[in-house]
Amino acid sequence: MSAPLVTARDLSVRFEARAGLWGARGVVHAVEAVDLEIQRGETLALVGETGSGKTTLGRALLGLVPLHAGSVRFEGQELARLSQQALRPLRKRMQTIFQDPYASLSPRRTVGQTVGEALAIHGMGTPASRADHVARLLRRVGLSAEMADRLPRELSGGQRQRVGIARALAVEPAFIVADEPVSSLDASIQAQILNLLVDLQGELGLTYLFITHDLNVVEYLADRVAVMYLGRIVELAPVDALFAHPQHPYTEALLRAVPRLGTAGTRTVLAGEPPSALAPPAGCAFSSRCPHATERCHKEVPPSFAAGPGHQVACFLHESSIREPAA
Amino acid sequence: MSEPLLHVSGLVTELRTARGPVRVLDGVELSVAPRQIVGLVGESGCGKSLTALSVLGLLPAGARTIAGEVRFAGQDLLRAGAETLRRLRGARMAMVFQEPMTALDPLFTVGDQVAEVIRAHGGARGSSRALAVEMLRQVGLADPERRAGQYPHQLSGGMRQRVAIAMALCCAPELLIADEFTTALDATVQAQMLELLRSMRAERNLAVLLISHDLAMLSQLADEVAVMYAGRVVERAPTAELFRAPRHPYTAALLACIPSLSPRAAGRRAPLPTLTGSVPAPWAYPTGCRFRDRCPRASSACEVAPVPADAPHMVACHHPLEARLPAPAIGVPA
Numbered sequence: 033m034s035a036p037l038v039t040a041r042d043l044s045v046r047f048e049a050r051a052g053l054w055g056a057r058g059v060v061h062a063v064e065a066v067d068l069e070i071q072r073g074e075t076l077a078l079v080g081e082t083g084s085g086k087t088t089l090g091r092a093l094l095g096l097v098p099l100h101a102g103s104v105r106f107e108g109q110e111l112a113r114l115s116q117q118a119l120r121p122l123r124k125r126m127q128t129i130f131q132d133p134y135a136s137l138s139p140r141r142t143v144g145q146t147v148g149e150a151l152a153i154h155g156m157g158t159p160a161s162r163a164d165h166v167a168r169l170l171r172r173v174g175l176s177a178e179m180a181d182r183l184p185r186e187l188s189g190g191q192r193q194r195v196g197i198a199r200a201l202a203v204e205p206a207f208i209v210a211d212e213p214v215s216s217l218d219a220s221i222q223a224q225i226l227n228l229l230v231d232l233q234g235e236l237g238l239t240y241l242f243i244t245h246d247l248n249v250v251e252y253l254a255d256r257v258a259v260m261y262l263g264r265i266v267e268l269a270p271v272d273a274l275f276a277h278p279q280h281p282y283t284e285a286l287l288r289a290v291p292r293l294g295t296a297g298t299r300t301v302l303a304g305e306p307p308s309a310l311a312p313p314a315g316c317a318f319s320s321r322c323p324h325a326t327e328r329c330h331k332e333v334p335p336s337f338a339a340g341p342g343h344q345v346a347c348f349l350h351e352s353s354i355r356e357p358a359a
Numbered sequence: 360m361s362e363p364l365l366h367v368s369g370l371v372t373e374l375r376t377a378r379g380p381v382r383v384l385d386g387v388e389l390s391v392a393p394r395q396i397v398g399l400v401g402e403s404g405c406g407k408s409l410t411a412l413s414v415l416g417l418l419p420a421g422a423r424t425i426a427g428e429v430r431f432a433g434q435d436l437l438r439a440g441a442e443t444l445r446r447l448r449g450a451r452m453a454m455v456f457q458e459p460m461t462a463l464d465p466l467f468t469v470g471d472q473v474a475e476v477i478r479a480h481g482g483a484r485g486s487s488r489a490l491a492v493e494m495l496r497q498v499g500l501a502d503p504e505r506r507a508g509q510y511p512h513q514l515s516g517g518m519r520q521r522v523a524i525a526m527a528l529c530c531a532p533e534l535l536i537a538d539e540f541t542t543a544l545d546a547t548v549q550a551q552m553l554e555l556l557r558s559m560r561a562e563r564n565l566a567v568l569l570i571s572h573d574l575a576m577l578s579q580l581a582d583e584v585a586v587m588y589a590g591r592v593v594e595r596a597p598t599a600e601l602f603r604a605p606r607h608p609y610t611a612a613l614l615a616c617i618p619s620l621s622p623r624a625a626g627r628r629a630p631l632p633t634l635t636g637s638v639p640a641p642w643a644y645p646t647g648c649r650f651r652d653r654c655p656r657a658s659s660a661c662e663v664a665p666v667p668a669d670a671p672h673m674v675a676c677h678h679p680l681e682a683r684l685p686a687p688a689i690g691v692p693a
Contacts, residue, residue, distance in 0.1 A: 081545035081546060081547065082516075082545050188637055189403075190637065218402035218403050218572065218638075219402065219572070219574070219613055219616045219617060220402065220612065220613065220616050220633060220634040220637075221637065222616065223616035223618070223631035223632070223633045224633045226618065226631055227630045227631055227633065230628050230630070231630075245545070245546060248575065248617060248618045249618050251618065252618030252628070252631070253618070253628070285547060286546055286547065288550070289546040289547045289549065289550035290546045290550075290575075291549075291553075291573065291575040291576040291578065291579045291580075292575050293574065293575045293578050293602065293614075293617055301547075301550050301551050301554045302547045302550070302551075303551075304501070305515055305517050305518075305545075305547075305548055306545070306547075
């Protein structure tokens with residue numbers, strides 16, 4: 033196997049925050065001790081509920097938030113050790129597509145200005161060649177070149193998301209973090225955008241980190257899936273293995289909770305809500321809601337155990353069945 | 360089949376726009392029987408929420424219902440006075456929305472707010488507080504005595520939605536209209552809310568009109584699903600049948616777009632089927648069938664709006680897909 037495109041080792045991100053407007057100050061453990069490798073050309077889906085740290089992990093992998101501990105390497109280079117100047121060519125190789133195409137496009141810039149801006153910033157081409165490049169990009173994402181003169185408010189939600197994709201592609205990235213890119217779109221438009229993302233990946237060899245809470249999308253799109261709970265990756269597996277044989281009790285609960293067509297409705301309802309990241313429980317983060325939790329789970333954080341080929345699970349239930357912990 | 364609790368027919372609601380009045384709802388047909396959960400599904404702007412607001416007589420300024428009939432427990436709501444409507448809302452029919460903060464006042468404790476609803480509908484002052492705590496317990500709020508003394512900002516999204524449901528249900532209404540009420544919640548919390556609706560139906564004989572864009576969610580909860588497109592109900596059928604054998608080309612297309620249903624025979628990522636174009640703006644609805652510009656089966660007959668026959672599986676289409684016989688052993692959602 034070739035070297036991974038992105039490698040995170042023991043990655044932690046913490047923020048200072050208050051619990052509510054007048055609450056006590058505290059430290060949010062947004063991402064805790066994450067080890068992750070993303071291979072070239074794959075789609076890794078990152079799933080989890082609100083506040084589980086999905087978005088923060090995505091931003092940390094792009095070098096956009098200060099790390100509390102650990103490291104992120106992109107094509108072998110450790111981001112935190114690079115100067116701003118040395119980072120610049122790497123930034124071109126990593127781009128983001130956001131959930132809300134309304135919020136991520138400047139209302140006063142035309143589509144052409146928005147897409148062309150990144151080219152200008154990175155000094156790509158001449159002003160005249162940039163206009164051509166923008167027109168090609170717009171056509172590539174399924175928009176007409178005339179759209180370059182439009183303002184975001186003149187576009188539909190699906191068209192705006194296509195503009196967001198064109199902007200990300202402008203600088204010819206290798207790695208794209210797509211943060212809930214189809215969540216705010218209606219079903220019929222969502223399918224169009226998913227098809228576009230798959231086409232682009234095949235054509236340009238893109239690597240995706242696809243952040244979503246929609247398991248129907250994950251099953252369709254992902255090669256591998258990482259499940260986050262309260263800042264930690266609790267399970268990591270090839271997509272088929274995860275859906276067929278989820279190993280972590282949280283993954284199992286999540287798969288049962290998300291309504292999916294073609295499956296009978298299950299009635300297993302997980303009690304309670306995720307605890308606050310300001311006051312995570314001791315031991316396993318899921319222990320406060322886990323039906324299988326033992327005394328040990330409330331005290332010790334479980335390491336990752338191998339549960340099958342490329343399948344890791346951070347749960348003591350899997351310690352006895354497997355001889356050695358995963359590296 | 361019992362007499363419907365809510366019966367909507369030929370509902371036309373107009374919106375005043377800069378381009379003149381637009382019929383955003385044009386002949387909506389809908390029925391909810393006692394204890395029935397009916398799903399109303401469709402894409403943004405199809406008129407789902409406006410249908411609910413028309414039923415409740417809570418239309419925003421600029422919108423008005425100009426034709427049709429809305430009967431609730433035999434009463435004609437469109438011709439009822441404001442006072443009659445006000446007494447019905449809350450007492451016999453109630454509503455919960457996507458964002459529970461629209462129903463909650465940030466300046467009062469949640470216990471006070473539930474108690475106020477009880478008093479407004481004739482509950483005694485002395486007992487209303489105890490009833491409020493009991494109601495919060497029934498909707499599954501953990502530690503209800505303590506929570507009743509807290510303000511909305513001290514609760515999580517899931518807890519707030521439980522409080523909003525407690526307020527909606529505290530006068531034991533017969534009908535709950537729930538508009539995207541789990542959309543903002545996490546999956547495991549959404550599952551809890553759906554379980555709560557099931558148990559409220561079982562214990563309190565509650566009927567629910569469940570408005571959502573989430574077909575998968577409706578497939579597991581609703582007895583019957585009505586599909587809206589551009590201000591009309593284009594298909595309505597028992598849930599298992601609608602998902603197994605949709606007859607309106609729009610319903611079929613909507614189901615085909617859902618990733619998990621797409622065939623994965625040739626490896627993953629066979630392109631998802633998509634609909635051409637997008638939902639037209641209300642002032643650009645075509646005459647006749649409003650789906651015909653995007654429909655693969657459209658013909659010149661579609662220039663005239665189809666009139667659906669009143670049948671258990673209703674479809675408003677000149678060229679519906681064939682009805683398919685049921686396969687043996689279909690799971691029927693409860």
